[in-house]
Amino acid sequence: MAGRRTVGGLTVRAIVYRGPRDLAVTDVPDRPLRPGDVRVSVVTAGVCGTDVRIYEGEHSAYANGIGRVPGHEIVGRVAQADTMPPGLARGDLVFIAPNIGCGLCGQCARGNENLCATTEGIGITLDGGFAEHVVVPARAVTRGNLIRLDDASSGTDAAVLIEPLACVLRGQDKINVGSGDTVLVGGGGPVGLLHIALARVRGASLVICSEPSPERRAAARTAGAAVVVDPGSGDLDAAVAEATDGAGVDVVITAAPVHALQTAAVRLAAPTGRVLFFGGLPRSRPTVELDTNAIHYKELTVAGTTASTLDDCRRAAELVGHGRIELDWMISDRIGLPDLPQAIAKVRDAATLKVVVKPSTAKEAAR
Numbered sequence: 001m002a003g004r005r006t007v008g009g010l011t012v013r014a015i016v017y018r019g020p021r022d023l024a025v026t027d028v029p030d031r032p033l034r035p036g037d038v039r040v041s042v043v044t045a046g047v048c049g050t051d052v053r054i055y056e057g058e059h060s061a062y063a064n065g066i067g068r069v070p071g072h073e074i075v076g077r078v079a080q081a082d083t084m085p086p087g088l089a090r091g092d093l094v095f096i097a098p099n100i101g102c103g104l105c106g107q108c109a110r111g112n113e114n115l116c117a118t119t120e121g122i123g124i125t126l127d128g129g130f131a132e133h134v135v136v137p138a139r140a141v142t143r144g145n146l147i148r149l150d151d152a153s154s155g156t157d158a159a160v161l162i163e164p165l166a167c168v169l170r171g172q173d174k175i176n177v178g179s180g181d182t183v184l185v186g187g188g189g190p191v192g193l194l195h196i197a198l199a200r201v202r203g204a205s206l207v208i209c210s211e212p213s214p215e216r217r218a219a220a221r222t223a224g225a226a227v228v229v230d231p232g233s234g235d236l237d238a239a240v241a242e243a244t245d246g247a248g249v250d251v252v253i254t255a256a257p258v259h260a261l262q263t264a265a266v267r268l269a270a271p272t273g274r275v276l277f278f279g280g281l282p283r284s285r286p287t288v289e290l291d292t293n294a295i296h297y298k299e300l301t302v303a304g305t306t307a308s309t310l311d312d313c314r315r316a317a318e319l320v321g322h323g324r325i326e327l328d329w330m331i332s333d334r335i336g337l338p339d340l341p342q343a344i345a346k347v348r349d350a351a352t353l354k355v356v357v358k359p360s361t362a363k364e365a366a367r
């Protein structure tokens, strides 16, 4: 486009949510930087289930007609700031931790900014990463939401998975997944696969994955599951009993919004087992009938976690940056910005693992 510049210029190419199933490739005005803001040139942005919910018009932060840019799993390069934050230089590769707590409330004081009542999110309540550039506000910069990545670290694209991995790390910390544990992960979507991979890194002796899709069962094996089960045709209870000599599993993680999984979790856990409800249930039906006697007589711990904190993001970035967890194999599709409106439906396709957007592709195409 004639006269179009990318940094500090006239417009930035972005995907804008206009209403349900209406994402448009748009040249939006380049937002001027306020003191302390940092403009990041987006290298890769991950597409996840939250973006699909936004696209469908099911996300409470995205009102009809809002005109906001989604994308909360972002890796980019520092492009512009009036004053560079300490430790960062132009061109540095960074992961952007998306959640910004108010910093003042009791939960923020405890480091639980994911539970802050007024938390903001880049790509959720603020313009996000499905764009050539994203502006990280000063209040996020000063809290440390720009996490520098080593350029030499493997797979820049896979670094977008630091965001969901941070959530997964928070979940596994909560129930202390550790060495020698037998673990059942219900659901082999991108999140279930991260749970499998992380459980192995943390020393789990055996991971079982229950997943209806054959492609995702194969991916679960790649992630490190020794046993995979189809909950439709296979007998999950029998598979768990066989793999654990009838003991049940030490840890059950539900990584799918499925009622039957939550019910099965307390049944399949071994005495003193730990259960993590990681995948929420649809708002229209958020309850299940739970055998609480199983919790009582087996002395189970049942827990839940939601999203991640800055600390979780930093530790997840360390795991990825130091090669403790290798995730490049999960990137199944690399697309340009203009392809996103068509590709979003694909995220739900079982054959797809992780779709990432490469906004520079749009920039090249526009030249």
Ligand SMILES: NC(=O)c1ccc[n+]([C@@H]2O[C@H](COP(=O)([O-])OP(=O)(O)OC[C@H]3O[C@@H](n4cnc5c(N)ncnc54)[C@H](O)[C@@H]3O)[C@@H](O)[C@H]2O)c1
Pocket (backbone or CB within 6 Å): 048, 049, 164, 167, 168, 186, 187, 188, 189, 190, 191, 192, 210, 211, 212, 213, 216, 231, 255, 256, 257, 258, 260, 261, 277, 278, 279, 280, 305, 306, 307, 308, 350
């Ligand atoms: N707690 C958190 O912080 C957090 C963060 C991100 C995602 N999540 C949740 O994690 C869940 C998984 O996310 P995702 O992106 O991988 O979703 P996804 O939809 O891609 O994956 C869910 C998988 O579950 C499988 N499944 C369906 N029915 C099943 C059954 N009966 N038993 C076992 N598996 C079954 C599906 O085939 C699919 O592969 C979602 O519910 C999501 O909302 C939670």
Ligand SMILES: [Zn+2]
Pocket (backbone or CB within 6 Å): 047, 048, 049, 050, 072, 073, 163, 164
């Ligand atoms: Zn996400």
Ligand SMILES: [Zn+2]
Pocket (backbone or CB within 6 Å): 101, 102, 103, 104, 105, 106, 107, 108, 113, 116, 117, 118, 119
């Ligand atoms: Zn707060």
